Amino acid sequence: MNTTSDAVNVTLPPPVPATPVASHSSVALMASSPQIDPPDRFALRDGSESHKGEGGAPLLKVEGLSKYYGTRMGCADVSFSLWPGEVLAVVGESGSGKTTLLNCLSTNLEPSFGRALYRMRDEEFRNLYELSEAERRFLMRTDWGFVHQNPADGLRMTVSAGANVGERLMAVGDRHYGRIRATALDWLGRVEIAADRIDDEPRSFSGGMRQRLQIARNLVTSPRLVFMDEPTGGLDVSVQARLLDLLRSLVSELGLAAVVVTHDLAVARLLSHRMMVMKDGRVIEAGLTDRVLDDPREPYTQLLVSSILQV
């Protein structure tokens, strides 16, 4: 098991009692799945902090989410809350249901049971599965991002990098070519893509570059919530490390909340504040990332953690 001196140095301030809204959601409905309510603030491994939002209301409250395919279970009874600026990792092996969960949360799939309450920009909580098509699509274009495992799925491959980044801006009414281009250039810089590639098509980019372009494309409208599906999957190890660094700094800089699906515990360790471990469609353990990885309680989690290759 991995104990580090860093873990010892983490100081957790005494927990602040949760606000009525949070306690209602966390206590009332989740008998079947393990879940803890995070304190208002806690420090991460690298010293950065995650915050609950103003007034402490979560950004997303998921209650009893389940997806069945006929008699086959995709995921069942998933409940959790997500606060602004907080990154939640959903970890599991193939078939654990984590991708199904992500697709339900991002409304790409309709769940069989349960609901997901999202706090809109006007502070109203809406059940995502009751949104109209128009509302859903607007949300996906402005307030959310979705980073696909295969960047080609999240990019327009036959359109230039600049247009890929600028598209969301144009979709919400930006009409100044120079400004759109300048914003795109700025973002390419932030994701470390050379400026002279702005007019090149992603077809000519390496896997790592495409993924960084996908990230820029998603973040250009300052979304509050980003879904990521194995964001470093299929990339070379050194490229992965660089990408994770980038993601971490962007997430903290922009105060993004994120749900990151990964089978790679190192990704969870580096990116997330909290994590959920899934097996056979259910959440079997959840908690602060450092706690779960340093002190796994469930046998399956212990198995996962101990299976990490030490290089």
Added chain:
Amino acid sequence: MSPTPTYNFAYLDEQTKRMIRRAILKAIAIPGYQAPFASREMPMPYGWGTGGVQITASIIGPDDVLKVIDQGADDTTNAVSIRAFFAKVANVATTTRTADATIIQTRHRIPERKLAEGQILVYQVPIPEPLRFLEPRETETRKMHALEEYGLMHVKLYEDIAKHGEIATTYAYPVKVEGRYVMDPSPTPKFDNPKMHMSEALQLFGAGREKRIYAVPPYTEVVSLDFEDHPFEIQTFTDPCAMCGAEGVYLDEVVLDDKGGHMYVCSDTDHCEERRLSGHRGVLSGDPLEAAE
């Protein structure tokens, strides 16, 4: 064998006309919106103006005066053919003079002469969907119009500027109607786009094969899509019409020999003729009577 057919006034039966008029009214009520209609097989092939012909057939009456142009000319073969069709099945008066027409059916041009209240311009449209070449699926484009999701359209314009330094669309240039629907003005050169804006005439667009009708009512705002820092511009020609000297009109290039010799003449043949009759001359016109032969 079945009896020889007889045809209703203007070919279409009254039920069909009623159906088409309902679609036209719906289109007028929602400027720029593509109203589906149950397009009929017509005696000319799909793609050769059946949409325009069905609209004209549904609105034409015995007192109408019909002008039909293709590429701006009354005498191109398809215009001749369509005009003859209506002369036969509706027995209406026809004309080549824009000023005298009540209904003008057109392919690919808007007349140079400003249209007046009471005139109807019927456009022949091959592909009504402005997003079609960006998104081939009808199910998707329908949603995009319903949700006013036109980002993809501007992506295309952005790409043009990034690639060519300017927007590379020269005809069928997309427009926004009444600030809501993005519309394809039919394959008229972008030169003609400004004429659609706040026109006194009613503009009807018919796509027979694709089964859509759309409309721009009189005095409607029609704005060509562009960027603030790359505003919409129409084509310009360096020389005036060689026959009548007109400037600021759309010109056809005519090849004179195989050594690259060419000249430019008015695409709108009626406009050119009118100018020549009132004495205007270009560099290559001869005696006015000879030229009008």
Added chain:
Amino acid sequence: MYVAVKGGEAAIANAHALLADRRRGDRAVPALRIDQIVQQLGLAVDRTMGEGSLYDQELAALAIMQARGDLIEAIFLVRAYRTTLPRFGYSRPIETEKMLIERRISATYKDLPGGQLLGPTFDYTHRLLDPAIAEGGEVAAPVTREADAAHTPRVTDLLAHEGLIEADSGGLRHNDEPKMNDSEREVGDLTREPLQFPLDRDLRLQALARGDEGFLLALGYSTQRGYARSHPFAGEIRIGEVEVELDVPELGFAVSLGRIKVTECQMVNQFKGSAKVPPQFTRGYGLVFGQAERKAMAMALCDRALRARELGEDITAAAQDEEFVISHADNVQATGFVEHLKLPHYVDFQAELGLVRRLRDEFEAAQEPRQEAAE
């Protein structure tokens, strides 16, 4: 001095006269007669009726003659004529189980009630050109038999009896919801309403029935070569005459309008089961006017492929892509648009010419420091 081109009207008139001349051909050769075409080019007549969507053999024969043998042109003529016809009602659905059968085969059984009846098929002919046909001699009378509709049950009904095949026009939905009772459903009419995707099966079948034989044949072929596979078996093909009946409210009973010949093909396809329903074979259906077996079979293969969404299959191939198949199946629309390229497009071409010239000028100017003279 330039003289503007005129005379389009005269050119058209001359072209039509020339066409009429070529249509007639050598005046010394006897002219074709409608009855000759109906009798001796029956399959061309059948195709024209099928894709023209109008059952009238003489009219179809006239169209073929007027079109100089170009069947798509003939189909266009029939369609244009059909548009003008007043519609005074809908017949009862034809009952193919009561067909007066001329041909009936099944690949799924060696023998079955009603037997295997080859009928007037090309299937086992040897494709050797036979000059004797052109010499016109006596053609012997063939063997005949009494039609026996009562003892020729449909193969799909035999399978359905054991529950082995999905219900007729029923079908599994991927989330196992039952389909609306068919007697409650209104059947669409694609000649009366514009198509809106996604389509229901009734409108798809209508589009396929009048769709181009070559296009559907190619798509059906593709499903057999791996572009979406459905393991088809020819459950039954039957060709013969059926009664067309019209309900007359004033009389209180149905009146027979006569008989038409149709070809029906039932394909038996890949079985499918679900949580609530045990595995069953699935159907593909083809129905066309006249004797048009190739078309009916292709139609059935395409029908099955297009049911992918309904049956919860992955859509991977062109034949399963409803928008693609149905938008491009109508050859009258297709030929209209392809051939419209012959119409003048010089105004738009002029616009493109202008742009290309300008871009080329800019390109040259960028290559060399000195200014190019403007055109």
